[in-house]
Amino acid sequence: MLRFLAVLLVWWILTDGEASALAFGVGVAVLVMLVSAVLFPRSGYRLVWYRVPGFLWFFVVQSAVAGLDVARRLLAPSLPIAPGLRALTVHLPEGAPRWLLANVLSLLPGTLSVRLQDNQLLMHCLDTGMPLEAQVRQAERRVAALFGVDTGVAL
Amino acid sequence: MTLLELAQAVLLLAGCFFYAIGTLGLFRFPDTLTRIHALTKVDNLGLGLIVLGLLPFAAHLAAAAKLLLIWLLALAASATAAHLVALAVRQQQEGNPHDD
Numbered sequence: 001m002l003r004f005l006a007v008l009l010v011w012w013i014l015t016d017g018e019a020s021a022l023a024f025g026v027g028v029a030v031l032v033m034l035v036s037a038v039l040f041p042r043s044g045y046r047l048v049w050y051r052v053p054g055f056l057w058f059f060v061v062q063s064a065v066a067g068l069d070v071a072r073r074l075l076a077p078s079l080p081i082a083p084g085l086r087a088l089t090v091h092l093p094e095g096a097p098r099w100l101l102a103n104v105l106s107l108l109p110g111t112l113s114v115r116l117q118d119n120q121l122l123m124h125c126l127d128t129g130m131p132l133e134a135q136v137r138q139a140e141r142r143v144a145a146l147f148g149v150d151t152g153v154a155l
Numbered sequence: 156m157t158l159l160e161l162a163q164a165v166l167l168l169a170g171c172f173f174y175a176i177g178t179l180g181l182f183r184f185p186d187t188l189t190r191i192h193a194l195t196k197v198d199n200l201g202l203g204l205i206v207l208g209l210l211p212f213a214a215h216l217a218a219a220a221k222l223l224l225i226w227l228l229a230l231a232a233s234a235t236a237a238h239l240v241a242l243a244v245r246q247q248q249e250g251n252p253h254d255d
Contacts, residue, residue: 083186
């Protein structure tokens with residue numbers, strides 16, 4: 001039902017809120033909902049709704065910092081980067097939480113998810129001198145809180 | 156020129172500025188993986204600023220929501236694309252293109 005409402009909302013946005021298109025949109029939304037239910041079955045994880053705004057805020061601020069960080073390095077004549085690969089163990093449960101962490105990390109300062117294999121995350125780092133571990137753990141805590149899951153370790 | 160228009164002009168110009176820097180990254184950074192950093196992160200900032208600058212111009216609520224939807228889609232697409240390109244590069248480096 002939530003999925004149906006979300007799809008209908010997207011339809012409403014795409015049609016610029018046109019009221020006459022809404023009846024057709026309901027039919028489309030039902031079909032899209034059925035297709036999406038087949039393609040992406042319920043993951044068993046639920047978002048903690050009241051934590052979504054906080055997570056979004058964290059993400060927007062951090063991704064802006066990431067953009068500024070890369071821009072600053074690019075504009076410096078000496079090009080201060082020290083790229084390298086880092087492997088980390090992810091403490092989040094399999095499925096949506098891990099996937100979200102990998103994607104979010106790609107847009108956070110200095111990190112780019114290369115491969116997620118079981119609980120091993122391989123990242124490419126723009127500057128291996130940055131406190132990367134701390135950043136990843138912070139992002140991990142945020143994702144864990146968003147899904148209301150326990151990572152099983154004191155982070 | 157009202158204050159709002161001035162703020163919009165600054166946001167839009169800053170957005171274009173960051174797009175230009177993102178492209179600069181293609182030339183200045185040494186390899187594919189570092190270039191992805193430049194393209195995803197700096198361009199996302201540029202797009203974010205442009206969307207922010209356009210929001211007050213939106214004719215109605217649905218148009219504003221559409222701008223936010225575009226931003227969200229671009230974010231998801233660039234994160235996914237960055238990951239896939241990085242994975243392909245890594246597999247090429249390892250000389251084992253079918254291993255995953």
